[in-house]
Amino acid sequence: MGGGVISDSEEITQLIQAHGDGDPAAYDLAVELLYGELRALAHGQLANRYRSDAPFQTTALVNEAYIKLKTTASRAVDRNHFLAIAATAMRHVIIDYARSRRAEKRGGDIQHVDLDAACAAVSAQAEELLNINDALDKLSRQHPRLGKVFECKFFAGLDNQTAADVLNMSTRTVQRDWMKARAFLQEYLTSRE
Amino acid sequence: MPHQQYKDQESRIEAVLDQLLDAASDDREKILEDLAHTDETLAGRARALLNCALDETLGNPSVQSIAPDILHGLANSEEGIRIGERVGPYELTRFIRRGGMGVVYCAQRADGAFEQTVAVKFLPSFLASASRKKLFERERAYLARLEHPNIARIIDAGIAEDQTPYFVMEFIDGEPISQYADKLGLRSTLELFLQLCDAVAYCHRSFIVHGDLKPQNVLVADDRVRLLDFGVGRLITEDDGDDQKDAGLVNGFSRRYAAPEQLHGAAPTIQSDVYSLGIMLHQFISRQSTSPEKLDKPSTPNAQAQDANLPKDLVAIIRRAMAESPADRYESVDALRRDILAWLHDYPVEARDGALAYRGLKFIARNRILIGAMTTVVAALSIGLAAAVWQYRLARLKLLAPEKLRFL
Numbered sequence: 001m002g003g004g005v006i007s008d009s010e011e012i013t014q015l016i017q018a019h020g021d022g023d024p025a026a027y028d029l030a031v032e033l034l035y036g037e038l039r040a041l042a043h044g045q046l047a048n049r050y051r052s053d054a055p056f057q058t059t060a061l062v063n064e065a066y067i068k069l070k071t072t073a074s075r076a077v078d079r080n081h082f083l084a085i086a087a088t089a090m091r092h093v094i095i096d097y098a099r100s101r102r103a104e105k106r107g108g109d110i111q112h113v114d115l116d117a118a119c120a121a122v123s124a125q126a127e128e129l130l131n132i133n134d135a136l137d138k139l140s141r142q143h144p145r146l147g148k149v150f151e152c153k154f155f156a157g158l159d160n161q162t163a164a165d166v167l168n169m170s171t172r173t174v175q176r177d178w179m180k181a182r183a184f185l186q187e188y189l190t191s192r193e
Numbered sequence: 194m195p196h197q198q199y200k201d202q203e204s205r206i207e208a209v210l211d212q213l214l215d216a217a218s219d220d221r222e223k224i225l226e227d228l229a230h231t232d233e234t235l236a237g238r239a240r241a242l243l244n245c246a247l248d249e250t251l252g253n254p255s256v257q258s259i260a261p262d263i264l265h266g267l268a269n270s271e272e273g274i275r276i277g278e279r280v281g282p283y284e285l286t287r288f289i290r291r292g293g294m295g296v297v298y299c300a301q302r303a304d305g306a307f308e309q310t311v312a313v314k315f316l317p318s319f320l321a322s323a324s325r326k327k328l329f330e331r332e333r334a335y336l337a338r339l340e341h342p343n344i345a346r347i348i349d350a351g352i353a354e355d356q357t358p359y360f361v362m363e364f365i366d367g368e369p370i371s372q373y374a375d376k377l378g379l380r381s382t383l384e385l386f387l388q389l390c391d392a393v394a395y396c397h398r399s400f401i402v403h404g405d406l407k408p409q410n411v412l413v414a415d416d417r418v419r420l421l422d423f424g425v426g427r428l429i430t431e432d433d434g435d436d437q438k439d440a441g442l443v444n445g446f447s448r449r450y451a452a453p454e455q456l457h458g459a460a461p462t463i464q465s466d467v468y469s470l471g472i473m474l475h476q477f478i479s480r481q482s483t484s485p486e487k488l489d490k491p492s493t494p495n496a497q498a499q500d501a502n503l504p505k506d507l508v509a510i511i512r513r514a515m516a517e518s519p520a521d522r523y524e525s526v527d528a529l530r531r532d533i534l535a536w537l538h539d540y541p542v543e544a545r546d547g548a549l550a551y552r553g554l555k556f557i558a559r560n561r562i563l564i565g566a567m568t569t570v571v572a573a574l575s576i577g578l579a580a581a582v583w584q585y586r587l588a589r590l591k592l593l594a595p596e597k598l599r600f601l
Contacts, residue, residue, distance in 0.1 A: 094260050142203045179246050186245035
């Protein structure tokens with residue numbers, strides 16, 4: 001794994017700044033660039049002898065990306081703006097990977113798919129995650145704020161305070177939104193069955 | 194964040210949910226009842242949502258860890274990424290395979306103490322979360338106890354720097370059993386299979402169920418069967434209870450060799466191991482290819498046609514091992530072993546009905562030479578002497594009755 005230089009750091013910083021200034025297009029581009037960076041960091045975890053006591057590795061990844069950006073960019077990076085984008089980017093990384101790990105179901109008869117144990121377990125998880133993601137899409141259309149809270153906590157592993165800072169709300173609201181988001185998602189997921 | 198236009202219904206239900214969550218739990222029922230008077234559908238949905246909000250499912254640790262677990266999988270998805278890494282006194286030298294539960298590397302001893310080649314198996318990274326390490330520690334203690342000539346020995350176990358649990362095992366340079374058995378005749382194949390039964394029976398005696406028996410987990414080296422990989426191996430101790438949920442691995446097995454109850458979500462048991470052995474036995478003696486094509490279960494018409502060429506008793510043994518209901522199968526791997534041994538020695542097998550004529554036939558087959566000689570001898574003797582000798586021989590033949598014989 002290469003040194004601490006983040007590719008496109010200037011561009012990402014500019015886009016984050018632009019997003020903070022209200023440019024809507026900047027958001028998606030920033031997400032795309034950050035996506036690539038987060039994927040590379042994920043792969044690099046082992047090579048970097050990654051060590052963490054944090055309960056969620058996603059947070060550490062996101063933080064690692066942030067630190068790298070901060071040290072290489074020529075201008076200041078607003079942490080909250082960065083995290084908002086990183087949460088979305090992280091979600092894409094995870095969901096894309098989950099899609100690739102989902103088992104192929106041939107025809108209707110799943111009995112004959114020979115999956116080794118690890119694949120089967122991972123693909124079961126991947127399936128569950130993709131269902132959650134679909135439900136999250138629906139939620140975000142009806143209740144965008146709830147969707148964003150869920151995304152930050154579930155995919156980026158942000159704690160209540162950080163999520164509150166990023167989304168510009170109180171921790172109490174974050175907690176309540178988290179609960180409501182889960183309720184609606186659960187409703188979508190159970191109605192699927 | 195700037196507010197956006199919500200649909201009326203949705204913002205209303207959210208407001209109701211807020212109201213319910215703000216209220217004391219005793220008051221919630223009243224609120225719902227009042228609402229039901231004006232809008233029953235809304236009240237119904239609000240009640241369901243309240244229950245979901247209070248339900249911990251989406252908030253529980255194992256679900257919450259799905260996202261980072263998958264991510265960890267991404268980190269591990271390049272094969273060979275660990276080459277050069279040190280675990281304990283070993284250095285990983287070569288990627289062997291991704292299979293069973295996790296990836297396997299070949300490793301060499303690197304501390305200069307002596308030469309040693311081992312296999313290091315890393316459990317899937319999603320098992321690396323803190324809540325599962327406890328389970329790993331416990332299982333490690335049990336698995337380290339296993340010592341049997343037909344089981345790949347576990348040398349060591351630990352947690353790698355990136356928190357992934359690993360096992361260090363004997364490195365087996367062998368051939369997959371299906372491949373090896375292809376070159377053998379029927380009897381030799383059965384003898385090989387008996388070694389596998391020995392290994393599994395030993396596991397069961399140690400209170401470990403394998404749960405993922407399949408040919409890919411069985412190698413043959415130096416004519417000796419070596420069983421690898423304790424996949425979803427579960428402990429079948431007295432105090433199962435919560436541990437069953439902790440294990441959480443019941444979804445990870447090869448469907449092709451799994452017992453019907455496993456496919457429906459039941460935990461692996463001795464009987465499901467018997468079932469898997471049955472499928473494998475059928476595969477070996479039918480000379481099916483090792484590719485995961487459709488394998489007809491013995492009860493299907495196709496298979497019955499194929500099986501017509503196989504010895505009836507063996508087919509009966511396989512059918513019993515593969516009975517749909519666990520209660521109809523052999524009660525243990527030892528029982529399966531005994532029946533195969535019985536067949537090899539021309540004794541009646543339990544799997545067939547114990548009809549007298551059947552037993553008689555088996556008796557004759559077993560004692561072909563003896564009966565032939567006896568007939569000749571009797572004919573050569575005078576009456577008086579013949580009678581005495583006949584009684585003697587008859588007594589001796591009775592001693593050879595199958596129910597008196599013990600196998601080991």
